[in-house]
Amino acid sequence: MKCQICNKEMRVVNNFHLDMHKISILDYKCMFPNVERYDPDVLDIIGKKSRENNVGKKRPQWIKDIMSKVRKEKIANGEIITPFMTMNKFGENNPAWGKHRSNEQIRELKEHNSKMMADAHERGLNYKYGKFYSNKNDKIFLFRSSYEEKMFDILEELECINNYEYETVRIPYLFEGIECHYIPDFLVEFIDGTKVIMEVGPRTFKLYPSNKTYAKFNAAELFCDKRNWKFSIVSEDSLDRLSNMDNSVNCWNDLKPFCHNVVGNDERDGLKSERISG
Structure with a gap:
């Protein structure tokens, strides 16, 4: 078997x-x-x-x-601890007993809770996940966003792409003195042998990257440079352009204009120098 x-x-x-x-x-x-x-x-x-x-x-x-x-005997002997016993902090047993919030604290708490509920509702409406079967890899992948699903379709359709992997690369990096790991979305191999790490996400990745995102992408650039790979970001506008392409694309250099880096070359070189010196 x-x-x-x-x-x-x-x-x-x-x-x-x-x-x-x-x-x-x-x-x-x-x-x-x-x-x-x-x-x-x-x-x-x-x-x-x-x-x-x-x-x-x-x-x-x-x-x-x-x-x-x-069961009651075991509870009395301490052999079983029930959730009700561990959570029995009502009335005077509650640490907040006798304390009162000001009107300003109550208002801020309501605003915070309302924002959390609205964000959760929006994530639920826009969140998409599922399974994708790849003919090129003869394998089922799990995607966790509509961006990733669309990227799977593009990678399957383009004949210039030999094969691809999903979330198989692990890149170490430092952020605020703490060692972290970045797992990019795709490692794509073209028919000419070029390998490209592609990160799929919203347009804010390249327009308004956070400090941690900068650290991730900077580490990815260094990681790819050592292996003679490429690193690119594919946002929603790039996905729309890529999905409308025909199979006249033959290699990464033909596809490169449709993708982009998070920052310009000069700024990225500065980040590299800062990362190396740090």
Whole structure:
């Protein structure tokens, strides 16, 4: 018995293994409907062990009153700690007992809560996630935004792209003295051998990048320079332009004008110098 995706020999193709391929058991069954997931001997072994361990043997009747009494005794002895006991901070047990908020504090709290609810509602309306099957990679990917879904379509359609990977690169960087890691969206390989790391996101990535975003992209530039790769950002306006392209594009240099960097060359060089000296 072997996994049909990676050809690894195993006795059972279970959900723990399929998690490595980022698919579910149902996805695997849909992709390979005529392939069994179990070695023929596995079910016999499971059945034998179940009989040895008396699995399925009739248990004593469950009596509510007796079990409730046992549970109460365990709670009294401290053997069980219930959520109600840990959260019982009402009345005088509450640290805020006897304290009063000013009208200004109440107003600020209401405004803060209203903003949080509005932001959460907007994220719910605009958030999109799902699965994308790649013919080029013969693999199912999980996308977490409409930008990523559109980018998957573009990468599949362009014949100048040989293959691509999703969230497989891990780039270390420092931000405010703390070591962090940046995982860009795509690593794309063109038919001419050029490799490009592409980050897909909103237009604010290049127009109004935060300090942490600068640190991420600066680290990505250095990471790519050492490997003779390229780094580019694809925003929503670039996605629209790329989706309208035909297959006359032959290499990265043809595609490069449709993408962009977060900052200009001079400013990026300054950031590199600052990053290296730091």
